[in-house]
Amino acid sequence: MNYFEKITKSIKKIFKKEVRFPCIIWDGKTMTYLNLTQEEIDKRLRESTNKELRITKKDEISHE
Helix, strand or coil: CCHHHHHHHHHHHHHCCCCEEEEEEECCCCEEEEEEEHHHHHHHHHHCCCCCCEEEEHHHCCCC
């Protein structure tokens, strides 16, 4: 990969649109509302030591 290809790849990565999901985050004490990518959700769940941590995407909430 030459220099130009590396720069082009880096620029594309910066402007790549990431899908963000409105989420409710419950840590057992407080509720937070954030817009997260799937990668951010997975990272928070994987790296957390809090057993009560729950992250729910808005579209996963059933509306009755």
